[in-house]
Amino acid sequence: MSSSTCAEQRSPRRGFSLPDDCLFCQLYREGDHVASTDGFVAIHDINPRADVHLLVIPERHVPSFREIAEFPADEAKRMLEFVVETALAQGLEDYRVVVNVGEGGGQTIFHLHWHILGGRMRGLPA
Numbered sequence: 731m732s733s734s735t736c737a738e739q740r741s742p743r744r745g746f747s748l749p750d751d752c753l754f755c756q757l758y759r760e761g762d763h764v765a766s767t768d769g770f771v772a773i774h775d776i777n778p779r780a781d782v783h784l785l786v787i788p789e790r791h792v793p794s795f796r797e798i799a800e801f802p803a804d805e806a807k808r809m810l811e812f813v814v815e816t817a818l819a820q821g822l823e824d825y826r827v828v829v830n831v832g833e834g835g836g837q838t839i840f841h842l843h844w845h846i847l848g849g850r851m852r853g854l855p856a
Contacts, residue, residue, distance in 0.1 A: 754787045754841035761787075765816045770809055772816045772846070781849025782820050786813050793840040795831045813844050822848035 750756075758771055764784060765772040775783040788809055792800045801809065817825050825848035830836040847854070 752791060752839075752841050754785075754839055754843060755791055758787050758789050765812075765819055767808070767812050767815075769805060770812045772812075775845065779845075779853050780826075780847035780851045782822060782825070782847065784816060784820065784846040786816060786844040786846065788842060790842075792842045794837060794842055795829045797842070809844075813846060817846050817848065820846070820848065822846070824848070826851070826854075 757773055761771065761773045763771045763773060769789045770786060771789075772784045772786050775785050786809070788801070788805075790801060790805070792798070798806060813827055817827075825846055828845040828847065829842075830838075830845075
């Protein structure tokens, strides 16, 4: 899904558009956030595949990891730091960070997001 084909709402702080019909844009604005910082939030996955399964969602709407270059370098760095800080805040020392890219890679919501998985894994390859 491309943001150019969606109804859009301007991000007041960033100057880019957040599609109104994107689930993760909605969750960024209104979700039950486990953690948040400027430009990023973390929420519980509704279909957990591990004892701890969080999603880190950036405010900036890009369809997948393929478009990571749309993030300025400092913003991409802050996003990765937020992933680490969120995992540590959940008490995780050992964990997985997963990004599904495209339908063939298991991506079902086309807004870049990171999965943080810790503890016992369920339904994932070893």
